Amino acid sequence: MQNGSDVAYEIATVDGDKYFYYTKNDPTIFFYHKNKEIGSSDIKMMIKYLNNHNDGNKVNKIIKNVKVVDERKTASKN
Numbered sequence: 001m002q003n004g005s006d007v008a009y010e011i012a013t014v015d016g017d018k019y020f021y022y023t024k025n026d027p028t029i030f031f032y033h034k035n036k037e038i039g040s041s042d043i044k045m046m047i048k049y050l051n052n053h054n055d056g057n058k059v060n061k062i063i064k065n066v067k068v069v070d071e072r073k074t075a076s077k078n
Contacts, residue, residue: 003030003037007072 004023011020021032030040050059 003040004028008032 019034
C-alpha cells in the first residue's frame with residue numbers, strides 16, 4: 001500500500017472478507033482491497049456525505065461493534 005501512513009487498518013466485513021484496508025494521510029483516507037487501491041476520500045467529504053444522508057444513527061450502531069486490535073510489534077527497550 002503506497003499511500004497514507006505506515007499503518008494499515010484492516011476492515012473485516014460481515015461476511016468475513018478480511019481483505020479490505022485503509023491508510024490515512026490526514027485529511028485523506030485511502031481504501032484498498034487485496035492490496036490494490038480502490039479509492040480515496042477526504043475526511044470532511046465523508047462526514048458531509050453521512051450528514052446529508054442522515055446516516056449518523058447507522059454509524060453509531062456500527063461503532064458499537066468495532067473492535068480495535070493493534071498487531072504492531074513494540075520496539076524492544078534493550
